[in-house]
Amino acid sequence: MASLITDLQSRGIRVEAAVESRKGGAGPSDSGMLWIEGVPVTLPTTAGYATPYVLRREDDGLAVYADGERVAAASSAGRPRYYDLTTDDGIPYWKIALLHLDSLASTVLQTCAYWGNHDQCQFCGIGLSLSAGRTIAKKRPEQLAEVAVAAKELDGAVDATLTTGSTYGRDRGALYVATCGQAIKEAAGLPVEVQFEPPDDLDVINRVHGHGIDSVGIHVESFDPEVLARVAPAKARTGIEGYFAAWERAVSLFGAGQVSTYVILGMGEDPELTVAGCKRAIDIGVYPFVVPLRPIAGSLMEDCLPPDSVYTEGIYHQVVPYLLSRGMDSSGVAAGCARCQACSAMASVERSIKLTASRTG
C-alpha cells in the first residue's frame, strides 16, 4: 500500500467517476480525496501529467486501475451534508470550512502578508480560492463553531485543522487562529490543530496553548536553506534555527508529537539535509510530516511536477523508522494534518514496518 499511495501521489490519477475534490487554497489543494483499501488519501486528479492510474466506478464502489488492471478498492465520501447549509447571513457553510475526508479544515484568514509580492511562497495557493469566490476572506470564530457542530453531527468530522495566512502583526496570525480553534473546541468538542508561522515573540505560543488547542503546525517546508530561500523567502528570513526555537517552545507546552512541520519533497532539496533535519526535529519531539510537492494550478510552481515516487519513498523509509525508534507515530497526534495523514504515505510505511516487526517477533 505504501508504494501504491506514494506512486499515486506522484503520478496522479485520471478520474472516470466523480469524487470530492478541492482547488486552490492552502494544504491538500487540487486534489481528489479517497479512501484506498480503507486508507485516507489525497491525490492529484486534475493535473495534466501522464498517469497509468484510472479511478473507475464498479457495481458496489470505486476501484483503482493501473494499465488496465485492478490494483485496489476505493471509496469516496461524497458531498458532505453540511455543505447544503448556510449561516443566517447567507454564507454557505462550505465557504467557511471544508471537509477533508474526516477532518474539518479552514483557512481562517484567507489573506497573507506575502501573497502577491516577492515574499509569496511558490507552492502556495492561498489567494486563488479567494479570488475565485470559493471562500470568504475572514472566518469568524462563531461561524466556524456553527459549521463545526454541523460537520460533526451530519458528516462525522473527527477533528479540525485550522490554518491562516500570515499577518503583519508580531504574532503572525497565531492568536486569531487559536481563538477560532477555541471556539470550535467549546462548541463541537473536536480536537483542534492550529497552524501558524513562528511569531516574533515566542510567548505568543504560550498564549496559543492557553486557548486549549491540542496540536500545532509550524511549517518550515524545507530543511535545505537554499531551497527555502528560493521558494519561501519570508520563511527563510525566520531561518531553520528560528523554526527550531519555536518548535522547542511549542513542544515544552503541547508535548512531543503534538507539534508538526510540513516537509515538502520535490523542490530541489538535498536529501541528506532533509533527512538530517527531520531527525533533528524528531529528537526534540517534532513530527516532520513529509509530503510530495503538489503543484497547484495558478501557484508560482504550477509548472513543476511532483517528485518521483522512488525518491519520496526512500525518504519515508529513513524518517519513519527514526520516528518509531523515538516512540512517536501518527496515532499519537491529536489533531490536524499529521493525524489525518492523507497527503503522505508515511502512515502506510509505519504500518508496514510494524507488521513486519510483529511477524518477525
Ligand code: SF4
Ligand atoms: S506564509 Fe507562505 S504558505 Fe503560508 S499562506 Fe503565506 S504565502 Fe502561503
